[in-house]
Amino acid sequence: MANYDRAEFTAWLHASCERQGVPVTVTDPAVITQVATLLGPRTQPLQRRDRLARRDIASNSTS
Incomplete structure (x- = not known):
């Protein structure tokens, strides 16, 4: 995100x-x-999604 003067x-x-x-x-x-309808459903924060995806990949590779 660009820097700006508040x-x-x-x-x-x-x-x-x-x-x-x-x-x-x-x-x-x-x-x-x-406005909420136009923006669409809430999604998980990116960091949480990444962590969950890594966990799913790890559990699938060990099964």
Whole structure:
């Protein structure tokens, strides 16, 4: 991930949202549900998936 200045990013975010006529934060539960649906199901963190995959490979190679 690229380095950025937090204050600069926050200023950009506020200006961008203002130009588009949208709030910086979303609090409407219906909108949050729609966004969650668009993003898809939760997945396991990458490190956990990698660890589980290595464990499965190891158990399959010994059986």
